[in-house]
Amino acid sequence: AQSVAQPEDQVNVAEGNPLTVKCTYSVSGNPYLFWYVQYPNRGLQFLLKYITGDNLVKGSYGFEAEFNKSQTSFHLKKPSALVSDSALYFCAVRDRVSGNTPLVFGKGTRLSVIA
Amino acid sequence: GAVVSQHPSRVICKSGTSVKIECRSLDFQATTMFWYRQFPKQSLMLMATSNEGSKATYEQGVEKDKFLINHASLTLSTLTVTSAHPEDSSFYICSASGQGADSNQPQHFGDGTRLSIL
Numbered sequence: 001a002q003s004v005a006q007p008e009d010q011v012n013v014a015e016g017n018p019l020t021v022k023c024t025y026s027v028s029g030n031p032y033l034f035w036y037v038q039y040p041n042r043g044l045q046f047l048l049k050y051i052t053g054d055n056l057v058k059g060s061y062g063f064e065a066e067f068n069k070s071q072t073s074f075h076l077k078k079p080s081a082l083v084s085d086s087a088l089y090f091c092a093v094r095d096r097v098s099g100n101t102p103l104v105f106g107k108g109t110r111l112s113v114i115a
Numbered sequence: 116g117a118v119v120s121q122h123p124s125r126v127i128c129k130s131g132t133s134v135k136i137e138c139r140s141l142d143f144q145a146t147t148m149f150w151y152r153q154f155p156k157q158s159l160m161l162m163a164t165s166n167e168g169s170k171a172t173y174e175q176g177v178e179k180d181k182f183l184i185n186h187a188s189l190t191l192s193t194l195t196v197t198s199a200h201p202e203d204s205s206f207y208i209c210s211a212s213g214q215g216a217d218s219n220q221p222q223h224f225g226d227g228t229r230l231s232i233l
Contacts, residue, residue, distance in 0.1 A: 032219045043121065043208050043224035044159075051219045090158070096219070100212050102149045103222055107158040 002027045004093050006106035013081045014114050021076040021109045023065075023091030033074040034092040034103060035065055044090060050074060061085070081113045118142050119211050121225025129233055130201060136194045136228045138209030144189035145211035149222065150182075153206040165192050199232045206230075 003026045013019045025031055032051055036044040048059025055067040065076045076089060088110050092103035118141040126134050138148055147166050151159040163179075165171040165186035173179045181203075183195040192211075196203050206229050210222040 034221055036221075036224075041124075041206075041227065041229060043119075043226045044210075046221045046223070049219070049221055094219075100147050100220075102161050102164060102210075105159050110156075 002031075002093050002095055002104040004091050004104055004106035006089075006091055006109045008109050009107075010110045010112065012112045012114060015083055016080050019078050019081040019085070019111065019113070021089050021091075021111060023074045023076065023106060024072050025074060025091070025093045026072065027093055027095045030096045032094045032096060033065075033067060034094075035059065035063070035074075035076050036090045036092065036105075038088040038090065038108075040087075047076070047089075081111075083113045083115050086111055086113045117213070117223040119145075119209065119223045119225040121209050121228055123228060124226060125229045125231075127231045127233065128199065131198055132232075134196045134199055134230060136196075136207055136209070136230075138192045138194070138211065138225050140190045140211045140213075140223070143211075143213045145192070145213060146189065147212045148186055148192040149210040149212075150184060150192075150194050151208045151210065153208060153227075159208065162194075196230065199230070201232045204230055204232045 005024045034049045035047040038044050048057050050057045050067045058064045063078050088108050090108050091106040120139045122137045150162045162177045163171045163173045165184045167186050171184035186192040208227040209225045
């Protein structure tokens with residue numbers, strides 16, 4: 001079975017400081033990993049994904065994530081947070097052999113960037 | 116590219132009413148669409164997976180007679196909440212995957228529908 005854990009319900013960071021939103025995963029084989037962002041009363045927007053290759057993945061709005069196979073983690077990072085980054089962030093996983101099946105999502109982490 | 120349009124964005128109606136929510140893929144053909152429900156401050160709960168031209172696959176605990184899903188074309192899926200009651204009030208989100216999509220492709224989401232049953 002596939003699962004995703006986002007251990008923090010809430011992350012607070014000052015504007016201009018680096019931010020990290022944590023994610024760990026569990027799959028039987030090799031994973032495809034995704035990060036999405038959700039603004040109030042909106043659907044999910046795709047930020048980035050890890051498929052293969054370089055463990056550091058760069059995505060939209062200056063976000064990046066690092067795949068760490070030994071720690072089964074895929075933490076989302078940004079060097080300098082903006083107030084507009086405040087939103088709900090979801091990590092998701094899919095096993096490589098599962099085909100076009102729905103992504104398995106974590107419970108989400110609410111990021112608040114304080115001016 | 117990969118735009119998913121969901122309509123309506125908000126519905127307020129009386130108890131007992133049936134409500135239809137549409138999900139359209141605007142610039143790609145969606146072989147598979149997913150319907151989610153999201154409660155306040157909670158994660159997404161997958162309700163069902165619909166494949167074009169076939170019956171939807173419902174997750175355990177989701178009443179198929181309550182939440183009717185139709186995926187009649189490669190660009191449109193509908194969710195009908197039949198005889199809605201206040202406990203059906205929620206944020207419903209659809210998602211689509213393209214035709215022939217591999218497992219490494221992201222799902223593309225609509226903007227959701229806020230359903231409020233009085």
